[in-house]
Amino acid sequence: MIGQPLSEPVTGTITARDARRFALAAGDLNPLYFDEAAARDAGYRTTLVPPVFLAWSLTPPRPLEDVRVDGLYRGEGKRVTLNVKRVMFGGEEWEFLEPVFAGDTITSVTRLKSLEEKAGGSGPFVLQMTETTYTNQDGAVVARAVGRSIAR
Amino acid sequence: MTGQRYLEDVSIGDDMPPMVKNASRAQLFLFSAATNNPHRIHYDRDYAAVEGHPDVLVHGPLQGAWLSQFVVDWAGPKGRLLGMGWQNRARAFPERDLTFKGKVTAIEGDEVSLDVWEEDDSGALLMPCTARVRLPRRA
Numbered sequence: 001m002i003g004q005p006l007s008e009p010v011t012g013t014i015t016a017r018d019a020r021r022f023a024l025a026a027g028d029l030n031p032l033y034f035d036e037a038a039a040r041d042a043g044y045r046t047t048l049v050p051p052v053f054l055a056w057s058l059t060p061p062r063p064l065e066d067v068r069v070d071g072l073y074r075g076e077g078k079r080v081t082l083n084v085k086r087v088m089f090g091g092e093e094w095e096f097l098e099p100v101f102a103g104d105t106i107t108s109v110t111r112l113k114s115l116e117e118k119a120g121g122s123g124p125f126v127l128q129m130t131e132t133t134y135t136n137q138d139g140a141v142v143a144r145a146v147g148r149s150i151a152r
Numbered sequence: 153m154t155g156q157r158y159l160e161d162v163s164i165g166d167d168m169p170p171m172v173k174n175a176s177r178a179q180l181f182l183f184s185a186a187t188n189n190p191h192r193i194h195y196d197r198d199y200a201a202v203e204g205h206p207d208v209l210v211h212g213p214l215q216g217a218w219l220s221q222f223v224v225d226w227a228g229p230k231g232r233l234l235g236m237g238w239q240n241r242a243r244a245f246p247e248r249d250l251t252f253k254g255k256v257t258a259i260e261g262d263e264v265s266l267d268v269w270e271e272d273d274s275g276a277l278l279m280p281c282t283a284r285v286r287l288p289r290r291a
Binding site: 018021022024025026027028030031032038041042043050051052053055056059061062067070071072073090091092093094095096099146148 | 173191192193203212225240
């Protein structure tokens with residue numbers, strides 16, 4: 001299943017409100033996210049979305065029944081289900097190709113890039129790499145992200 | 153947020169002025185909410201202990217957001233973040249100073265490469281990161 005989409009494409013409109021909620025939660029008061037005039041002064045048509053918010057902007061609402069004992073959501077669709085105790089966020093690699101504006105409608109597709117068993121200092125672990133492509137309403141690829149997660 | 157940084161003002165080896173973050177537990181909760189992340193290790197200390205952590209953890213993606221903030225602020229409003237990558241090396245805890253540092257490693261055309269990293273208050277490396285930005289030239 002390497003290279004296969006892990007789920008159906010997800011499409012959603014990123015509102016200024018959601019983008020600002022994220023920026024404020026991160027303590028990031030960049031005027032480009034909050035102030036139309038500042039965004040226009042910098043050459044943009046409207047306020048921007050914080051670049052890494054893309055990863056969280058399209059998460060669909062899920063029912064409580066989908067929450068596991070560790071609080072993570074159960075896998076869905078063809079997502080890889082690993083029978084492990086815990087999953088840690090391992091890191092990310094982003095390419096930002098086009099600016100993302102508040103109000104843009106973004107479609108994301110996540111593919112499984114690799115799945116490897118590794119020997120670590122504190123025991124074996126599985127390194128899972130996924131690649132997500134984000135495309136805007138005009139068909140432009142705005143960003144690509146490769147995510148690493150570690151399960152043991 | 154600083155003013156605009158221009159290509160002409162940047163040299164290889166330049167240090168980026170450090171940025172310090174210190175997450176309250178309320179901030180962790182708000183970040184979980186803003187990202188729809190119910191993972192218990194970020195708000196339930198008893199549960200975090202079950203997974204072997206002495207306290208709740210700062211989200212990896214929150215530290216990623218801080219890394220991007222650090223770079224985007226450095227580049228200024230007319231700079232553009234082109235890419236960045238980071239790795240999660242060690243745990244970050246709330247109510248501790250987390251310091252972001254970086255330096256210019258390469259300049260090619262109008263693209264500047266940066267090595268950036270996050271340290272905790274013991275000086276331990278938490279997240280190494282590389283980033284590429286495009287800077288404007290002085291008119």
